[in-house]
Amino acid sequence: MADPAATFSALGDPTRLAIVDRLAHSADCSIHELSADFPISRQAMSKHLRVLEQARIVRSGRFGREVRFRLEQAELERAQAFLGRVAAQWQGALHRLAKHLDSD
């Protein structure tokens, strides 16, 4: 993740998170296909996909007149690892605090 906050921000919209979930189940989808499954316009879907792509959560490729999108697994795993590091750091802080209290 270049910018962890940007990744979480992209995942922080209910519609975009649903899009990610949708893409996790099917191989790859066009903008039109996706917007058919959501109660928003094609342009709104296009904007969401652009946000996800800019956050590297998704990749796109043009095939004739349509643009197909698929998940970029690596970015999900990077975000996962980031949360793991924060949790571990916090766990370490708790541990050091306990030791400090012991030595009092």
Added chain:
Amino acid sequence: MADPAATFSALGDPTRLAIVDRLAHSADCSIHELSADFPISRQAMSKHLRVLEQARIVRSGRFGREVRFRLEQAELERAQAFLGRVAAQWQGALHRLAKHLDSD
């Protein structure tokens, strides 16, 4: 996570993510302490902490005249697990696709 998108949304702001990182290093902090480390007002910090608390990423407790905050590790781990599930699902979809292409 009651609402995964809400958790990611809370983590999706650069300032809030920095607050989380800050809280991961120290045991627990008051609003005043935290706002001293950030270029925003105490009220802005208070709002951010409220957002993090509503997303269950953080817990607060009152001690005299100050309110102290600490990380809620469980929520970080839930978010982490969520990303893991999505990634696994996507991995599975890729596998099924590969098998389908083989059987053609």
Added chain:
DNA sequence: GCAACGCGCAACTTTTTAGTTGCGTTTTCG
């Protein structure tokens, strides 16, 4: 007791975001 500290509430401004509609371009296909 009273001054200073830490905080919450309310009102406000500014920027961002999610969504829309309309129009033009490229590609497909009968």
Added chain:
DNA sequence: CGAAAACGCAACTAAAAAGTTGCGCGTTGC
């Protein structure tokens, strides 16, 4: 060729988010 499909660009609206300032209230401590 010509209609329809899939998309991008631009302008716009409405709502939410990030931030500020001002004021009041409980707590601390000299």
